[in-house]
Amino acid sequence: MFKHDPFLANTHSVDNQSGPLADYNLYLSDRALVNATQSLGENQRALLAEKGRTWGQADYLALGHQANLHKPIFSTHDRFGERVDCVEFHPSYHQLMGEAVTTGLHALPWQGGQSNAHQLRTALYYCHNQVEAGHCCPITMTFAAVPTLSKQPNIAAQWLPKLCSPDYDGDNKPWQQKAGITLGMAMTEKQGGSDVRANSTRAHPIGQPGGGELYELVGHKYFVSAPMSDGFLTLAHTQQGLSCFLVPRWREDGSKNPLQLQQLKQKMGNASNASAETELRGAHGWLIGEEGRGIANILEMVALTRFDCMMGSSAGQRAATAQAIHHCQHRSAFGARLVDQPLMTRVLADLALESEAALALTWRMAMALDRPDDAVEAALLRIGTAVGKYWICKRTPGHAYEAMECIGGMGVMDTGPMARLYREAPINAIWEGSGNVQCLDLLRVLQRHPECLTALWQALDTASAELPLLAPHVARMRATFQQPQAQLAPQARQLTAGLALSMQAMALITLKSPLAEAFCVSRLATHAGSQSLYGALPQGIDVAAIVKHAAPN
Template sequence: MTAIEPAARQLDRTHDVVNQTPPLHRHNPLGCDPALVSAVRAYGSAAVLDSLADVAAEAGAEDSREHGRLANEHPPVLRTHDRYGNRVDEVEFHPSWHWLMSRAVAHGLHAAPWAADAGEHAHLRRAAAFTLWSQVEAGHGCPISMTYAAIPALRHEPEIAARYEPGLLSSTYDPGLRAPEIKSGLLAGMSMTEKQGGSDVRVNSTTATPSSDGTYRLVGHKWFTSAPMNDLFLTLAQAPGGLTCFVLPRVLPDGTRNALRLQRLKDKLGNKSNASAELEYTGATGWRVGDEGRGVRTIIEMVTMTRLDCVLGSTSNIRAALTEAAHHGAHRSAFGALLRDQPAMTAVLADLALESEAATVLSIWLASLVDKPSPVARLALPAAKFYVCKRAPFVVAEALECLGGNGYVEESGLPRLYREAPLMSIWEGSGNVTALDVLRAVQREPAAVDALWAELATTAGADRRLDEAVARLRDELAEVDQQRARRIAELIALCLQASLLLRVSPWVGEAFIAARLADRSGVLGVLPRDVPARELVDRVTP
């Protein structure tokens, strides 16, 4: 043996990989999500739960996770002109984007609940599946959500709905620009906001001039257009009778391209796989949906459904981050013990679990209200949109920190979740917009307030701390003030989460009340002594 050989063997040992978390492949996101299981059983049925097995298995598969990574590594590219100088206005996507889209459509996440034969609990089932599948990759959820939300708005004009619904309901993903009438599947988008107005859509300046054939010619500049390569768009424009809703196909029935000019794609913080565009209507052809001057009332149903998907999307993002953190804690050791066995880390993971469970139960309950409408949704949905979406960045940041430096590098996947987290709080109304919407419902819709009290009364007396929180909410609603809008929205969401958890998972509900209503801290991982932290961590670890 030469003197060099021991040194060489010692050098080889520097390449040994130890104490690293194994890849999170082939896990079942439904199997480690007891909150989702309990909520589906409570507000849906055992049959609905059984129907989620396939989408759950595919969501946890290695190839699905890899497609999610690749779709973000290779964001879309805008091609305004072809090599000859012809205007084409096309967006090129990586093949992984198309794979994700095809699977989401095949699972019916884009439109299945609107079919005549959808059956009972169709919207709840779709919400649970959307929550599972969005953990694979969040960006492609945008065109899926837009399509889901467009159908109730289109139904304001039965003739138009009859023209497009068969394609929108199809379970076939058919990308490419062709006339909607000849495609085997359609997707819808939305184009509402303008640079001078943002959420104040009533100041939109896009004009719509009637033509003799019943169509309108639209001219204007839209600041944000969701999913610009979809087949048709709902948009708002000023017609002679006021702000009106229109549907514009990308390709007209005769096969020519409509005058929708893509100016640029937005360079966004997150949601990188998805294209969001600025566009101009340069005499684009549109068909009126609903009456002239009733555009906001017509399109508000689309906004309502996309707000539901904002809650679901944030819930999914929180759950995906929790899964990564809990998995890491179950395999990484420090100071002689697994991270999950270190009391300080156990408390953090348990607090993340409480946040995930509360968001999950609330979002699935909200979805059940689409199947069985109740006035309480008018208050509960904007309050949940405000609160759950506001919590997501805070929760995902803490989950990232559970991995330490490993969480801060792109390969972990946590930075993508972190960049995604603020989006749902902005989309379909930022925090102030949704909180003020809660106040409008309080002031104008007493039936919604009565329904809220009736909902919370189901757990009256079950926990003194929840009763005291409900009493504080009553005091807030007694004198509505814009400066208190956020506090009111937060209290509604917290009281509903606590009440729902007490009904679905009583001991988790008690832990949530202790941590969020009784002994609240401004940071995660500060739990009351009697919260069963280890049990919470065990039930959410994949």
């Protein structure tokens, strides 16, 4: 008779696995971020350390997974047949939103009481985005709406106190009944896309026309981000041209505003955050500013949302780099740890260089945001948001893929964070103006505001004096910009990439990053980012030191 041997049931032991990157401090484990935040106050850095510890705990990181696993659910009507246009979110999404609002990610610079408030918000947002990116969409739009709403004092007086409140209320009820509110955007239409002047939505005054007055809007919007927000900034045509409106989800009398959701978008990424197709069937909205000034009145909002796009993509790069390095530190192959394998070390170092340069440029723009009265800083910011939005967001999908390959088959699994990071990576490059839009906007800015380029050359010359490796690249860029304007347009992508690399190098030098020299050696010799593959770093760069510097230990 066959005798059972219990040893035969033990097919293998589970070893040589990295385990999850969890129970670590998102702030203190990030040397580049710690270095950037040295200009902040002691209490501000203490807050970052506290939040970094909380947000890096395994149970808090799990909220990001849950919010994406359980996607928003849309109902047009309730069980009694009443139109509700309701989107329900998993509790994990509301927890993330609540924490973001309580921390001030939606309004910190507008709440007062903080020096360097944009920089503090940037550091906090950068960390929280690494937990989950989708909920950051309504946080960004709420934050960015303040300058536009401020153009209409009577509306600002009612809405801004609630918008800047540290209270989060995700209930589906009129905004007047809430202590805190969030805002969304409803800009894009089917026929126009980025060309909002092609919008067909019309607005008619209900009574007296003019700023702060109620209008009735009829039309459609193809992308309404965060449709459960309490109000939406949207564009519609009046007799005077394209104008900006604040459209609430509920009317003043407490009845539902006929802003009717048609369906939710089935998006590749950003799954936790709902986006909807919507029809405005006589929806009420207040005119913000003058009729016909819609684009001008919305531009400040767009500039801030673009800044948050580069910040979010920078956070995605950091999260991917940390995941890749963590995995390779704990897994061995062919007789050595992956992190010590020469080719893998070079790939990880290259990913780390990309990530730290993205953070450096983002941080440099946050510094400029904190100096609104400085003409030079304003000029750099005007260039930097377009340049950073283009380059950092454009580089992130390839960065995420390479980090995923470092992890291998486990990186593809939806049970871990890397697949979500990969799906999220293209979103910011497309949202708020795709690559061509950013490049053409940059050329328009430089043509209308030549002082911006003057300020940039001065800043780059200062940085070149500290690190002469930057100087030849800056000289090439200057020569290129001497061409007639008509010749620059076809080269807009190359020019924007070249400026991006220049500004990233400048930012690394300004922040005294130990990676500044390696970045210049690896990125500038080929001019305008012609390198296409990670891991092809020049000889002489101390790649092991770069990986150690970037490791999330």
